[in-house]
Amino acid sequence: MDARLLDVLVCPICKGPLVYDKKAQELICNPDKLAYPIRDGIPIMWADEARDLHAKPAESAPLAD
């Protein structure tokens, strides 16, 4: 992905900067704990398409939220 494109991309929810996860091909918003997918080099900047990083693996300890 073009690094210059990343400079102009912000989270559509909080308008904050995003972190490019090259391995996962995702753009991460740390404050919102959302990961926006990159498909065919195109960042999908829709909250509906974002992966929720709050979601815990089923195997994790049963801690109350």
Ligand SMILES: [Zn+2]
């Ligand atoms: Zn955000």
